[in-house]
Amino acid sequence: DTAVSQTPKYLVTQMGNDKSIKCEQNLGHDTMYWYKQDSKKFLKIMFSYNNKELIINETVPNRFSPKSPDKAHLNLHINSLELGDSAVYFCASSHPEASGGVRNEQFFGPGTRLTVL
Amino acid sequence: SQQGEEDPQALSIQEGENATMNCSYKTSINNLQWYRQNSGRGLVHLILIRSNEREKHSGRLRVTLDTSKKSSSLLITASRAADTASYFCATDAWGGSEKLVFGKGTKLTVNP
Numbered sequence: 001d002t003a004v005s006q007t008p009k010y011l012v013t014q015m016g017n018d019k020s021i022k023c024e025q026n027l028g029h030d031t032m033y034w035y036k037q038d039s040k041k042f043l044k045i046m047f048s049y050n051n052k053e054l055i056i057n058e059t060v061p062n063r064f065s066p067k068s069p070d071k072a073h074l075n076l077h078i079n080s081l082e083l084g085d086s087a088v089y090f091c092a093s094s095h096p097e098a099s100g101g102v103r104n105e106q107f108f109g110p111g112t113r114l115t116v117l
Numbered sequence: 118s119q120q121g122e123e124d125p126q127a128l129s130i131q132e133g134e135n136a137t138m139n140c141s142y143k144t145s146i147n148n149l150q151w152y153r154q155n156s157g158r159g160l161v162h163l164i165l166i167r168s169n170e171r172e173k174h175s176g177r178l179r180v181t182l183d184t185s186k187k188s189s190s191l192l193i194t195a196s197r198a199a200d201t202a203s204y205f206c207a208t209d210a211w212g213g214s215e216k217l218v219f220g221k222g223t224k225l226t227v228n229p
Contacts, residue, residue: 004159033216041203043160043219056216090159105150106217108159 003027004109006091012115013081020077021112023091031055032074033106034066035090043090049074078114086116123206123220131228136193138223140206141186147209149182150217151191154203163191163204198229 004025013019025032033056034046048056052068063079078085091109123140130136140149148167152160166173166182166189173180179192193200203224207217 041154041222041224043205043222045216045218048216058216092160105162105165106160107162108152110159111157 004091004093004107006089006109006112008112009110010113010115012117014117015081015083017081018077018079019081019114020075021089021091021114022073022075023109024073025091025093025107025109026072027093027107029093029095029107030071031094032068032071033092033094034074034076035092035108037088037090037111039087047074047076081114081116083116086114088113123204123223125223126221127224127226129226129228130196132196132198134196134227136196136200136225136227138191138204138206138225140189140191140220142189142206142208142218142220143187144208144210146184149180149189150207150209151178151180151189152205152207152219154205154222156202160205193225196225196227198227200227201225 007022031050033048035043036046037043045058046060047066049068051071065077068074088111090111092106094106095104123138146168148165150165151163153163154160164175164178164180166180177194182189203222205219205222207219209217
């Protein structure tokens with residue numbers, strides 16, 4: 001079974017449309033993330049949620065709205081899509097912070113390739 | 118600004134050779150992690166080295182960390198064609214929020 005899953009795998013849409021990407025993890029992790037990977041493979045964090053609460057928002061345009069209905073799900077809704085939104089979007093999850101303040105690895109989903117025409 | 122910078126950007130070797138990739142970063146860290154990404158796939162965690170560790174091994178992987186130079190290296194020994202992928206370092210900043218900052222990656226090609 002896939003630990004972190006995303007749907008859809010591919011998304012092709014027109015400029016101005018609204019679309020959603022869904023993410024689910026079955027690892028029992030408390031923290032989930034959304035990353036954007038551009039055409040040059042640069043991976044940058046967008047959002048992080050811990051137990052359904054937003055803890056990181058990396059100055060992402062407010063056309064992007066994450067929603068976490070429960071700690072196993074973190075969906076990404078994008079309004080008024082623009083050409084520059086074309087990228088691969090990755091969801092990830094991680095264990096809660098370990099004792100001593102040392103954090104652990106993140107588990108990534110397979111990615112959603114978004115193409116805005 | 119970007120925390121991790123890997124070099125080289127691309128590396129091409131023959132099967133059986135060793136591959137070394139380097140990563141430099143700018144601020145104090147909790148830990149540094151290496152990930153692998155096969156073409157068209159998600160990232161897979163390879164190894165994590167904590168700020169108080171200097172070297173770590175996992176199978177054919179060896180990671181070193183020099184906090185005084187703010188740098189790390191990933192060595193893959195006896196490479197195989199299946200090791201062909203992009204490799205990213207990611208840093209978890211000390212005292213920061215729970216996020217990883219990734220470098221641009223090294224694209225490794227292992228020729229059979």
